[in-house]
Amino acid sequence: MADCHHWEAKLIGEVPILGYVSERLMVDDPHTEYDYSGLSLTDMEQLNHTKFYQLGNGGSLIFERDLEALAEFLECPHPEFFGAQVNDQPGGELQWVIVADLRGKIEPPMSERIQFSVRDNNWLDGLARALQEALAQLKYPVEHLDFMLTRKELDNSHAYANQTHLHQSQQSETIKILAKERKSLRQQRAKKDYIIARLRAKIASLEETVKAQETQLKDLEGEGEDIQGGGTSYLSDDDDFEEAKDLDFHTDVEGYEFMEAGVDDFILIDVDEEE
Template sequence: MEPTNVKFYQLGNGGDLIFERDLDGLSEHLGRPHPEFHGVEVNDQHGGELQWVITADLRGKVEPPTSERILFSFRESSWLDGLARALQEGLARLCGQNVMHPQLRHHVDHLDYMLFQTQKELDNSRGYANQTHFALTQHGEAIRMLNKDRKSLRLQRAKKDATIVRLRAKIAALEITVKAQEDQLREIEEDDGGIDLQGGGAFLSDDDDFEEDEDPEEVDYEFLEAAEDGIIPIDVDVDVEE
């Protein structure tokens, strides 16, 4: 994969970064060329996180007595952080290379080792911070989406509430209209002499208005006068068989 971004920085151009003047002054005092730093942005991490590969080049003295070249590289999360770290580590390595006293040189080497361990811990902390920042960014996006959905639901609810209020007002108006029409019909009925225009049951027959039909088999004989012997004569048609 081709690098997406490339940076280059050389001391001796009046920069004011941390450790820049110290490293450039020591290099000039030792007769070394100005240190150079290269940075390449790469995207080869599993999570898609961009990193910078920083390379520090502290060239040695060309004229006798010559000195060894110091060249090292590491990874950093940004170009400026990597450049500051390279300046600090380059100064430590250059001091360690030029210490003549054995005990002091051992002390400087130990400090260089401690610096390496500290930088390693800082790298781990920075990686954890980057992961946390990425997680917080995702949470922020989720919160923004939830807020957007919440606003949409509130808008829908407001529209429904407005529709309900409008329908209730329409129902109330219709009830008033129906009541007015009923009153008008009642007045018309009173003016027309009690004619039911609403289709009531005032003029319909009711079964209670009629008496039950008499049984044709039963005959009331109380109107007949009894004879002296107390017998009431009744004419009965009798069929006589021939």
């Protein structure tokens, strides 16, 4: 059993040299051609499979690195290959049936599971053919993934465009509102400036009026008139006039006492005698 595993590891480490004829892959014997057997894993369970190969273990088979990189790009599990010998040919020759199991991505965007089988006269040649066919089979998932990614980018671009358009519309409305408010503020400011200018002009006019009145008052006060209208206001400040203000100019009686009648001032008249 140990020899069997050593022999398998040795074969896996080898890189078969294949030649291309038209679009089919031929082995060293040009009369041996690969074809698809149509077997699935369920059919393989009835066979005695003695070979198993899984990518991702650092192998160096032809097409292996490309297939591994593609599976990693698709975020799929490592592809697996099962091999079993069958004896169903008319000549009684044993052939290898290699079944490939390419599991799909389990997270969105998900991809389908791919299974196919090929026939070959030996394990390594059949495995190389299966690896090449696996690359071809994964072409559609790659195109689908590229489509999904492109569609996602388009959806993102469309959403971004809608968001940008909405933002621009909001900015445009905001600019219009601000422009209207700015115009209103300008009008209010102009009105206030006009009122302030009128008030300043009126204040200046009142100040000139006050100055003119103050000058007029000074002139009147200089001419001897008491504009304030106090209780001791007179037309003249002469001392003589002040002293003689209570004296009668024709009598020595003060005030109007000379006009009062006394007892001796009345003369009795006999009316009968006069008649």
